[in-house]
Amino acid sequence: MAKIKISLVRSTIGSLPRQRATVRSLGLRKIGSSTVQEKSPAIMGMVKAVSHLVSVEDVK
DSSP states (O other): OOEEEEESSOOOOOHHHHHHHHHHHTTSHHHHHHEEEEEOOHHHHHHHHTTTEEHHHEEE
């Protein structure tokens, strides 16, 4: 399966508690932190919910 790199590019200050929890469950803590995840419908749904806070790129 494909992998994606998810990076936190904006602060979670001022965002909803559900969005903060989603960012934490993706494995992101500080601005600039990134994680590599498997591309699955669950992960993509989480990314879509916080798309204004994260950036996504494909990893080979």
